[in-house]
Amino acid sequence: MRTKQQGMWLLGLMCAAAVQAADPAGTIKSLKGSAHIERGKERVEAAVGTPLQTQDRLVSGPASGVGITLRDSTLLTLGANSTIELNKYAFDRNTNVGQMDTSVKRGTLSVVSGQIAKHNPNEVVFRTRTVTLGVRGTEFIIDVGEEAAR
Numbered sequence: 072m073r074t075k076q077q078g079m080w081l082l083g084l085m086c087a088a089a090v091q092a093a094d095p096a097g098t099i100k101s102l103k104g105s106a107h108i109e110r111g112k113e114r115v116e117a118a119v120g121t122p123l124q125t126q127d128r129l130v131s132g133p134a135s136g137v138g139i140t141l142r143d144s145t146l147l148t149l150g151a152n153s154t155i156e157l158n159k160y161a162f163d164r165n166t167n168v169g170q171m172d173t174s175v176k177r178g179t180l181s182v183v184s185g186q187i188a189k190h191n192p193n194e195v196v197f198r199t200r201t202v203t204l205g206v207r208g209t210e211f212i213i214d215v216g217e218e219a220a221r
């Protein structure tokens with residue numbers, strides 16, 4: 072009987088982890104022009120309402136802009152010809168504990184910090200080819216330029 076209970080408990084944990092893994096990191100809330108998401112080997116055309124997953128690469132086109140709201144209320148806005156990668160993202164709405172690691176590969180990114188930066192500022196990092204920026208609950212813009220692509 073004990074083995075059966077342990078098995079049920081383990082199955083419950085696995086199901087909870089699968090549900091949490093399926094939760095999107097955020098959602099595209101606004102789109103001007105064109106953009107796409109590179110998810111593994113798949114390319115997904117971006118549209119308002121498209122979910123953004125951990126490890127996605129978001130690429131905006133010329134004369135374009137993309138607004139994203141992450142689960143912790145962080146607001147990200149990509150400028151034209153920009154590329155970001157959401158390397159790591161986790162957020163628990165019950166405890167406000169989370170982690171965010173984002174790379175800005177090209178272009179511009181405007182950031183308004185959310186709950187992760189407010190409650191766990193050491194867990195929010197933005198990276199460029201030359202700089203790693205730790206966030207302490209603020210608003211800022213990162214401009215990497217065109218030459219840093221891929």
